[in-house]
Amino acid sequence: xxDSSGRPxxxxxxxxxxxxxxxxxxxxxxxxxxxxxxxxxKAGAVRVIPSDPENSYLIHKLEGRSTIAGVRMPLGGPxxxxxxxxxxxxxxxxxxxxx
Numbered sequence: 001x002x003d004s005s006g007r008p009x010x011x012x013x014x015x016x017x018x019x020x021x022x023x024x025x026x027x028x029x030x031x032x033x034x035x036x037x038x039x040x041x042k043a044g045a046v047r048v049i050p051s052d053p054e055n056s057y058l059i060h061k062l063e064g065r066s067t068i069a070g071v072r073m074p075l076g077g078p079x080x081x082x083x084x085x086x087x088x089x090x091x092x093x094x095x096x097x098x099x
Contacts, residue, residue, distance in 0.1 A: 023047075031098045034058065042069040050096040053089040062088065 023033055023040070039045040045057035053059050057068075062085050064072030072079060080088075091097070 035096050035098075039069070045069075048092055048096050051093060053092040056092050059085065059089060059092070 025033065034048045035050060037047045039047055039057045042057060045060070046055070047058050048056045060068050061070075061073040062080055064079070074080075
């Protein structure tokens with residue numbers, strides 16, 4: 001999902017200046033800030049667990065599960081479509097490669 005500038009919408013909030021939730025998703029650092037990294041807002045949650053989308057907190061936040069801390073992402077929507085979330089789940093299933 002992109003905003004009107006063509007940037008991924010997630011970087012509107014998760015960038016070096018705002019760093020919402022202690023998460024910078026700028027292209028140069030997003031992988032290292034997601035994969036095998038603990039959530040700052042939910043104790044015991046890991047943002048992305050390679051090969052395990054069901055327990056990856058990123059998926060919980062994108063789906064808006066009842067167990068998340070805070071609110072569903074992206075903040076205020078529009079939310080990702082099921083197919084878009086499936087693409088992210090598949091990336092995690094295949095080991096969350098850094099590509």
